[in-house]
Amino acid sequence: MNFSEKIIKEKLLEVIMTFPKVSIIIATFNSEKVLPRTLDAIKRQSYPSNKIEVLLIDGGSTDNTLSLADAYNCIVYPNPKTDPVNAKLIGFRKASGKYVITIDHDEVMENKDSILRKVISLEENSSCKVALCSGYKRPNKYPLLNQYISEFGDPFSLFIYRFSKGYNFFEKVLRKKFDIINENNDYLVISFNNIKTPVIFELCCMGTMVDREYFNTIPGAFEEGDVFTHLFYYMIESGSKNVIMVKDDPLTHYSVDSLKAYFPKIKWRIINNVHFEQQGNNGFSGREKLQPSIKYKKYLFPLYSYTLFFSLFDSVYYSITRKNGIFLLHWILCIYVASQIIYQYFLKIIHKRPQFTSYDGKKVIM
Template sequence: MSRKKISVIIPCFNLEEHIGTTLECVLKQSIGLENFEVIIVDDFSTDNSCEIVREFVKQNSNLYLIELDSNQGPGNARNKALEIASGEYYFFLDGDDYISDDALELVYNEASTKEVDLLFYNYGLIENVGDPAYAFRKDLHIIELYKSNKEELIKEFLAAELDGSVIFSLVKSDLVKRGKITFPDGLHEDIPFIFECYLHAEKIDTLSKVIYFKKFRKESIINNLTFRQIDGLIEAWLSCFDKVQGSQLVPHVEIYTKFMRGLVGCIASLLQKNLVFHADSFADRVVNYNYIFKKSKSIGLFDEKALPFETIKDKHFSNFFRVYSEFGVSGDSAEFFESQAIKLGIIEKGSFVRA
C-alpha cells in the first residue's frame, strides 16, 4: 500500500444492519479518497457483514478487508489492521458508528499543522443516524488544561478522569511503532492501548468540534454486564498501573493514590451497570455482585477499615465492599447493599430501570 494521510481502522462483528451505513459515511469524506485507506477486519461474523463489506471493497480501491478465521475480539482485530496500515495517522472507528463528512480532513489538518502525536476530539451519543446528540465528551477541558504536562495527564488518566476509548482519538502511526503499542486480549482492551499512547506521546492536543457519532445499541457488547466485562475493566486498570509503576515519570505515592481512586471508580461503574443492565432481575444482579466482590477482594488492595468516602463513586463502592466483607456473598448482602445505597442517596429508589 502507498503512504496515506490516514488509515481508518474498523473492526466488524455481526454488524450487517450497520456496517454499510458506516462505510458510506467514510467514503463521503471531504479529504478525498486518494488521501486515506479503510481497513475493515471481520472478526468471524456469522451474519452477512462480510458479504456486505466485500461488495464495498470491489467498488472502492482504498478499502481493504481482512477476514479472521476465528472470533478474536476487537483488540486483536485492530492489531491485524495495524500490521498493514500505511497511514501517517490512525483513525479508529466502530462499525456501527459514523462520522461527519469533514471529520478526516479536520483531524488531519489539526494534527499535522500542530505536529501532534495524539489528537482527542469530541463525540456525540445518538440513538439513530441523523438524530441529535444527547450527550458529549466530558474530559476535553482536562486534556486541554494539562496537554503540556504529561505528569498531570497520566495522573488524571489513572484517576479515571479521562476517557479511555480509542475511537475518539487520532493517533500518529510513528507513536504506535516507536512505543511498540498493541491492543491486549479481552474486553476494555482500548484502555491500556490509549494509556500507552499517553505515556509515549510527545505532543497532545484537542479538537472541540463534534465529528464522531456513537450509536447507542441495546445489543452492543458495551451495553451489558458479564463476567468477561468485569474482568476486562478491572484488569485493564491494573495493566495501566503496571505499565507506569517503577517509571520515573511521577512520584510513586502520587501514582498509587490516583490509581486507587480510578480503580474504585471503575468498580463503582460496574456496580451501577449491574443496576441498569439487570434492572429486572435481582437474581442476575446477585450473581454479578458476588463476582465483583470476589474479584475486588482478590486484588488485595482494599482495606475495609480505610475505604474512600468522598465522591459518589467512593460511597457506592465502599458501601458495597463493607457490606459484602461483613455478610459475605449472598442475596441478603445484595438486598442490604441496595437498601443502604438508597438511604445514602447514591441511587434513587426505583431507578433500576433505564431512562
C-alpha cells in the same frame, strides 16, 4: 465560528500533492445492520478517497458483513479471537497509512471534513501525535440508553473516572481537568503534563486519529493488547503530552439499544478482568497498573453501590444534568455490576473459571 471553508481551501492548496495516507480500522462481527452507515460516512468524507484505506477486521461474520465489505472496496482480515481489541491490534499491524483512525462498526463520522480536519491539525502541530473527535452523540430518536453507554461506558467506569465523553460535555471536561495550551476556532491543544486525577483514554476507539509512525517507536505498541489499549499512558510517559481535540466533530454512536444486549457486554468485561489476565490487562486491570490511585478506589465501588445513597444521588444528578431519565437506572446497574464482580471473584477463589467467549457472549473461543 466553525472550521471555515477558507482555511480548508488554503490548507488544500498547501498539501494537495502531499496528502498523507490515512488507514481506517473497523472491527466487525455480524455487522450488516449498522455497518452501511459507518461506510457511507467514510465515502462522504472530503479527504481524497485514493488516500484512504478501510480495513475491516472480521470476527467470523455469518451475515452479509463480508458482502458489504466487498461492495465498499474494503480490505478484510480475519480476527480469530473475535474481540474488538484483538481486531484493532491486527488492523494496526496491517495498516499502511501515516495516520490511523479506529472506528467501531456502529459509529458514524458526522462532519464530512472530519478526516481532513484531523490531518490538518496534526500537520500544524508536530508535537501532537493524537487528534480526538468532539465526543459521542446520540442518534436522533435512538434509545436513551445510548447516551449512558456513550458517555461513561458502564457504572464502574463512571464511579472511577467521572469522565464524560458525550458531545455536550467532553470539551467542558477537558477544559476543567487539563490545561489548554493553544486554541483557535478549529481545535484545542490539551496538555496532559499535569494530570491530577485518574483519566481514561483509549486511543484505539472514539474515531481517534493517531500518528502510526510515532507509535511504532513505542516498544510493544502493536505486539500485545495490554500495551496497545493503553498507548495513551505510554505516550505520556515517553514525553509526548499534548493532544488535539477537533471542534464541531461529533461521532454519532449507534450502540446497543437495550438492557438485554447491554448486560452480557458488561458481564463479559468483568469476567475478562477477573479470570483472564491477558484480556483483563487490556481493560481496567491494565489501567490500574499505570494509574496506582484507581487500584485502591475500586474497593469502594461495592460500598458506593450497596449503600444506595451515593449511587442514587448520582442517578438523580446525571438524569437532571443530561435531561435523560435513563440515568435514573444508574443505581440498579451499579448493584448488578458490584454483584457480578463479587460473584466472579468467588468463582475464582474456588477455582471455577467461566469459558472465554466472544464479546456478545454467544461464541466460545478456544
